[in-house]
Amino acid sequence: MVNPETQSKAEYWEKHYTQRHREIDSVGLAKSLDYSNERVQFQTYSHMLEGAGVLTNKNVLDAGCGWGNFSIILYGIGAIVTGIDIISGTVEELRKHRPFITWQSVDISNEEQCATLGMYDCITATEVLQYVDFAATINLLWPHVAPSGRLVGCVPNRDCPLAQSAMQRFAHLWEPVSQDSIASLAQTLPDVQEIMMKGLYFREDQHFLPYQASDWVTQLEGTPNRIVFVILRGSE
Numbered sequence: 021m022v023n024p025e026t027q028s029k030a031e032y033w034e035k036h037y038t039q040r041h042r043e044i045d046s047v048g049l050a051k052s053l054d055y056s057n058e059r060v061q062f063q064t065y066s067h068m069l070e071g072a073g074v075l076t077n078k079n080v081l082d083a084g085c086g087w088g089n090f091s092i093i094l095y096g097i098g099a100i101v102t103g104i105d106i107i108s109g110t111v112e113e114l115r116k117h118r119p120f121i122t123w124q125s126v127d128i129s130n131e132e133q134c135a136t137l138g139m140y141d142c143i144t145a146t147e148v149l150q151y152v153d154f155a156a157t158i159n160l161l162w163p164h165v166a167p168s169g170r171l172v173g174c175v176p177n178r179d180c181p182l183a184q185s186a187m188q189r190f191a192h193l194w195e196p197v198s199q200d201s202i203a204s205l206a207q208t209l210p211d212v213q214e215i216m217m218k219g220l221y222f223r224e225d226q227h228f229l230p231y232q233a234s235d236w237v238t239q240l241e242g243t244p245n246r247i248v249f250v251i252l253r254g255s256e
């Protein structure tokens with residue numbers, strides 16, 4: 021159990037994330053991070069990519085990039101990528117070893133730091149928004165989404181019983197998000213053209229894939245474990 025009185029968010033990440041997930045696999049990607057396993061991780065990335073659309077020559081900000089696994093995939097499909105994370109040590113190492121991507125140390129919940137960001141055709145936030153104030157952080161990132169651009173996120177679903185038990189363990193450091201809060205927040209942002217969501221439901225038999233994914237919809241059915249959402253900006 022994390023003690024919120026004695027451990028700051030940066031300390032939490034340094035201790036539980038940066039050190040623990042240093043192991044690199046044979047193709048140079050850091051291993052499974054905080055996903056339950058690599059299959060969950062890479063299936064999540066595939067739905068994020070689908071939501072992001074065509075990214076060739078597009079400016080993409082990967083917010084909360086961790087060891088940069090998803091940023092590297094984005095680069096591989098032709099995007100011009102900036103990866104940002106709160107942990108400066110990770111960012112420094114990525115700068116050394118992956119110089120083809122711009123890496124910056126940025127706290128996405130910090131107004132001043134977010135104000136220094138540029139404009140992006142797409143902002144991705146995979147498995148990070150549960151560690152910050154969701155609404156406040158989306159409000160800081162949204163002004164950096166260019167006209168006709170997208171903000172794509174993947175969050176644990178607050179209505180899922182598995183997420184609720186994890187929430188108890190991590191106290192204020194881990195706040196899953198409900199589809200209602202995503203939908204109602206999107207209504208308050210300027211120039212939103214559309215919001216689409218996809219539910220990721222754990223399959224009973226996971227030998228083929230861990231998740232059964234829904235279609236892209238405006239209202240999800242049942243209680244998925246994860247919600248992938250896309251907020252599309254109008255063209256102005």
Ligand SMILES: C[S@@+](CC[C@H](N)C(=O)[O-])C[C@H]1O[C@@H](n2cnc3c(N)ncnc32)[C@H](O)[C@@H]1O
Nearest residue numbers: 033054084085086105106127128129146147148
């Ligand atoms: C579970 S990892 C996900 C990493 C990556 N997005 C992925 O899916 O592979 C969460 C990442 O968010 C970062 N993070 C947490 N809070 C953050 C904040 N306020 N600003 C920027 N990054 C943050 C952590 O340091 C960690 O690298």
